[in-house]
Amino acid sequence: MIFLAGRDRYTQRTLFRDVHDRLTNQPGCEEVRYRPSRRRPRYVIADVDPTTFLSDSYDAATARLEIRFWYPAGVDHEYYRINWVEPDRNLMLGFHQDADHPDLGSCHIQLNHEDTPVDR
Template identity: 35%
Template structure:
């Protein structure tokens, strides 16, 4: 398991940017919160309205958890989607957990299967990478694995 990158700045400013530029703009998301709070944020937690997803899921609200640390030469991040209704999990990770898959990988698990593979992003900035991940989640991953 990778250890989050150390640093005195818990990335509260980065999380404010990701919240404002991406998560607050998605109609499927009903709430975004800083964990533990907006000053010492170590992650963002976004709650989806299960009826606004295609296909709908429910009754419990799926979550998207964003952990992101700036570092050179490449940021460390984990973006995880969890649907408690179907026990589906999807994750986009740029960490050291699977060096055989390259710098970043996608992984998913359902009650009956799991898999992971290397990925790359078209974008380079954190907000645009998160947009790319959320678009992939909503347009491909959610509908193909639910």
């Protein structure tokens, strides 16, 4: 588990490295990588075997985890997006803390289907 309290001690690069290492050792996570690169990480992405990852049967054969953290200036908390993406079903479920939907507050869950927000 990664705690985000005391962010002044936690650089973005350190956080990405810890997430990358955790997913690399997580059953069901394959092809864990940084995007765009290890030197300039903006995301950690992992291809997922849902049945192994969830330890239960699941309708989708493949999924992807996309994790992003950033520390915007002038904001007293970190922003993040943690997305579960199922490309074959054109589905994305995300847990976000950012400024994209101020009407929902800084933290929200978002469900997209066929590239369209279904619920927030």
